[in-house]
Amino acid sequence: MAILDIVKYPEPVLMEPTSAVEEFDDELRELAADMVATMHAAPGIGLAAPQVGRSERLCVLDLSVGDDEAELMVLVNPRVVEEHGNVKDEEGCLSFPDLMIIVPRPERVVVEAQDLDGNPIRIEGEELLARCLHHEIDHLDGVLFIDRVSPLKRDLARRKIRRRIQAQDW
Ligand code: NI
Numbered sequence: 001m002a003i004l005d006i007v008k009y010p011e012p013v014l015m016e017p018t019s020a021v022e023e024f025d026d027e028l029r030e031l032a033a034d035m036v037a038t039m040h041a042a043p044g045i046g047l048a049a050p051q052v053g054r055s056e057r058l059c060v061l062d063l064s065v066g067d068d069e070a071e072l073m074v075l076v077n078p079r080v081v082e083e084h085g086n087v088k089d090e091e092g093c094l095s096f097p098d099l100m101i102i103v104p105r106p107e108r109v110v111v112e113a114q115d116l117d118g119n120p121i122r123i124e125g126e127e128l129l130a131r132c133l134h135h136e137i138d139h140l141d142g143v144l145f146i147d148r149v150s151p152l153k154r155d156l157a158r159r160k161i162r163r164r165i166q167a168q169d170w
Pocket of ligand 1: 092139
């Protein structure tokens with residue numbers, strides 16, 4: 001198990017859609033285990049493959065950040081099949097260190113995915129879990145949280161990021 005480097009915005013890999021996983025092999029298992037270790041070390045509650053420079057459709061989530069194994073999810077080829085309601089709340093992203101923005105997301109989502117053996121799984125999430133599932137699955141489509149806010153807010157965020165990159169504080 002290894003802790004991987006987290007890719008930061010504006011690396012192009014973050015903006016590219018991922019490819020479906022077709023081989024449910026040891027390599028996939030190893031990548032998933034490394035992503036879980038990387039998420040826990042960060043620490044974070046979700047991590048998608050592009051954030052470690054990979055373009056597989058794979059993400060990991062753990063709202064307990066390692067405290068409760070029952071909360072750990074490894075989702076292969078996930079997609080949102082239902083979304084209900086809309087709530088605005090503050091969120092962050094490991095590829096945007098220390099940047100918190102208010103993002104609208106569904107209040108409840110239903111996600112279909114596969115586990116590491118290729119078996120179908122279905123997850124219903126509300127509130128923070130819905131937000132996290134939606135955020136991570138967005139990553140797999142090359143969509144970032146700054147893409148979910150108004151153009152004005154996006155510009156402000158980009159300006160802030162540019163200043164921090166120039167100040168080598170990113
Ligand atoms: Ni993120």
